[in-house]
Each structure stands twice: as C-alpha cells, then as structure tokens.
Amino acid sequence: MKKWVIAILTVVLVIILGVAIGFFIGNQEVEESPESLDDKVLAQQNQHELEVVNELSIATSGQDEKTTPSTKWLLKTTYNDCGHTIEEKQDIPTMYVNLTKEELKEKLEKEWDIEEFSKDQVVLSRYQHGICKEHYVLREKDGYIAIYTLNQYDQEEFLEMTEISVQYLPELDVENLKKGIQVTGKKELNETIEDYE
Secondary structure, eight states: HHHHHHHHHHHHHHHHHHEEEEEEEHHHHHHHHHHHHHHHHHHHHHHHHHHHHHHHHHHHHHTTTOOOOEEEEEEEEEETOOEEEEEEEEEGGGGTOOOOOHHHHHTTSSOOOOEEOOEEEEEEEESSSOTTTTTTEEETTTTEEEEEEEEEOEEEEEEEEEEESSTTHHHHHHHHHHHHHHESSSSHHHHHHHHHH
C-alpha cells in the first residue's frame, strides 16, 4: 500500500509541477511577446522624440524669430546738429523679409542699430551729421511769401511759393520776412503761414 500512495503522490506532484511550469512559461510569453515588445520600443522612441522636440523648441524660441512681409518697419534718425529725431514708418523692404535679428544686423552693417526686433515690428535707429529736414525759412520773394528748407549744411533751398502777397502785411512782418523767419516742423510751418493769410 505504501507503494500505491507514493505512486499517487508522485503523479499528483508531477501534474501540479507541470501546471505551475506551464503557467509560468505562459505568463512570460504573454509579457514578452514580440508584438508587445515592439509596442514598448515604439512608445519609448516616440516619448524620446517628443522630449527632443520640446527641448529644441524651448532652446530656440525667441532666437529664431524672423521678420515677415507684414512686419512694421520704423526708422528713427537723430540729427547731431539740431538734436531732432525724425521717425519714418514704412513697409519692410523685401530684402529684409524672413531674417533673424542676427541676419538683419549683418545686412544692415553698422549704419543702423536695432532697438527692437520681433516678427511684428522692427525699430532701427541711427545718428546723422547735420540738421533734419524739418527746418524751414519763410522769406519774401517777388512780392510773395516763399518757403525754403535748410539742408544738412544749414543752407537754404527753395521749396515752394505760397499765394500770400506781402503787399498788405504790416511793415514789421515784411522786414522779418526779408531777414528770414525760421520755423521748425511742419506743424509750426503751417501755423505761421496761416497767421499771414
């Protein structure tokens, strides 16, 4: 009888051991099947690529900002002799479209300084010898008031003749016009002319 019990126990033990080994091997195949390994590797690669793209975008944001055809272009010129700063707004020249700040700086060489740079607006400034073109002189010419501008060498250049006759002006005004009445800026020029009308 003892042999019989030992034989039954041995068979039961072999069956239990077989089931356990089968269960263990089956779990390992499920966990590491080629399809699931490929999915894991692909997921890890995608995560790594996403991290690299994020790092690049953080590192280059602001550095690679470029001008566009709709970038506003503001030029500021300060004249040494009169101290006035003239601002000129215009469309960005096509030769300066699609440039970074550094590329623009290279193209401008040393003529202009970049005060502000973004895709929306570029502000450039420079200093220039002489006086600005906002200096005018009113003089009597051929019985009428004439307008002259002063060039960078402080010399008068004829700009235009007005329709205002000096014939009916007070003598003091006529004397001042013969000497030349200097005005600065278009606003002051227009106001002075209106005073004589």
